[in-house]
Amino acid sequence: MVECDFPECTTFGAVIRFALELEKGAAGVYDELSVEPKAASAAETFKALSAAHKKRGELLEFTRREKLNEMILEPISELKRENYIIDTRTPKGVDAKAAAKFASKIEEISANFYADSARIAKNLMAEAARTMDKLGKENLTNKAKLEAL
């Protein structure tokens, strides 16, 4: 299980923190799945996805630092925390197909989070919105990759 602490998404910083928790959770889950003996055939895919999610975390850190501007620190009220919490209780003893199905759900929820964040951020922070949009599309690509396993 990967410990995550998802905040209420009421500020730009909290949205990014939430996203960082998503990335940490996803990377951690992939790390754990990559060492599951019965899912060994997908280990390389899981390792690659873990690395990709860690890199996305770095991109989000950069966004948090670079895109903040006090002219756009408007409160956010449309993102409901409970809609985007991912399950990070990695199942044990699962085969590649079951592991991929579990991970696929994480990618799907993350894709929804980024799509909704991008839509909301579009009016407030266009540059951050582009990042969110990109990350959400990557989640959908990852999901397709997992479903093909």
Place this chain on the structure above:
Amino acid sequence: MTEVKKDHGKLQNYVNGEWIDSTSDKVIDIENPSTGGIIGKLPMSTADETKAAIEAAHEAWWAWRETPPITRARVMFKLKELMERNFEDVARIMVQEQGKTIDEARGETRRTIENVEVAAGIPSLMMGYNLEDGAAEGIDEDAIISPLGVFGCICPFNFPAMIPFWFWPYAVATGNTYIVKPSSQVPLTMNYLAKLIEQAGFPPGVLNVVNGSHEVSDTMMEHPKVKGISFVGSSPVAKYIYKHSAEYGKRVQAQGGAKNSLVVMPDANLDRTVANMLASYYGCAGQRCLAGSNMVAVGNIADTLLKKWVEGTKKIKMGYGLDESVNMGPVISAKAKKKVIEYIDGAEQAGAKVLVDGRNAKVPGYEKGHFVGPTVIDQVTPDMKIAKEEVFGPVVSYMRMESMDEALEFIHKSPFGNAASVYTQSGKTAREFRYRCQCGNIGINVGIVAAMAYFPFAGYKDSFFGDLHGQGQDAIKFFTDRKVVITRWF
């Protein structure tokens, strides 16, 4: 909610490249305004200690002035790198001592770094100009931009990092040396940044930090080796600094207070307008010099706007700014809180109606914090004290007017001229507003008109005393003079 340190101990002065204990027996507590806890001690440095810093800066000046601008710029680049590496710590210390939210602190840290970035462009920014045969045939004329010596700044509590950086990077990059006196209420961030400045490799004496209060300020203003003073604070003090420093032959740029009105026209996009204005009125708990204070609803939108505004206000979450879900922190001190509450009481007694009342705001777990909740006061009229004076808290004075002409007339009656904004979808209205409005910072559908580092932070009337502002080209001019050379070869 990780704090960089619970207790920052007793601060030292940074003078001539060394960290020195003050000999003063006067020491004050540094308070965390969110918790009421004591997070450090600040010595009230003496006049002699300040003079020693001025002498050190003066000693360091000529060698630094002879250092090529490109070399000075390289040290700025190094400082930028160190600030990026320690970005989060700078922001977190700021939240701890000032009370703003972590997002606001990150935004301020970014703006602080931007001033270093702009100052790093100094080889291009301080180029002079010349004209062949400018004086007569065979006689050329040059204007060289030269630094002047030692400068100093006296800083306020609302932006512990950004405001010192409106000034000193430009002063030092242009070849001057400098003394920063941080606000006695929020000295920790600047003292932390001074450690990064030390690591960046500025020679000893080029940048000095002297902690304290009036004694330090007066010594800087009166010392013959100090060439100029930069100040940000209230208007009465800005006026005093301007007069007193000028008496001693100094250049002065003194930013004063504000009473900013945001004017909402009938054609404004109300949803976007309300969201944007929330950050203006309640951001930094209303303690920005660019914070909205009066809200002027023009024409028939007044009731609709007010309804949306009250709804938006009620969603503001208060708390300790290190909690990322918090939208607004406390005001700076118990004294500040009392003052804000007195303004609200006064408005009520004068006949205004308090629709959202932040006077008794409580934040569970932070009972000793200086929290004033976001407050909306309706039926404020132009003659009321709350419509005229700087409140410096999260309080909205809601006013109704018939036209933009009436709104502008009201704005122009104020002794302040810091900022004003208009919300409209009409280019013509926006153009007229920015053309006619006698304030230094004008927003068109923008509620916090915070100039970027490469533009001056402007201000008219009692909001600014002086002629050259902080940041950008104004700062370069303030910290340099034009030396004219006429050359003829026989």
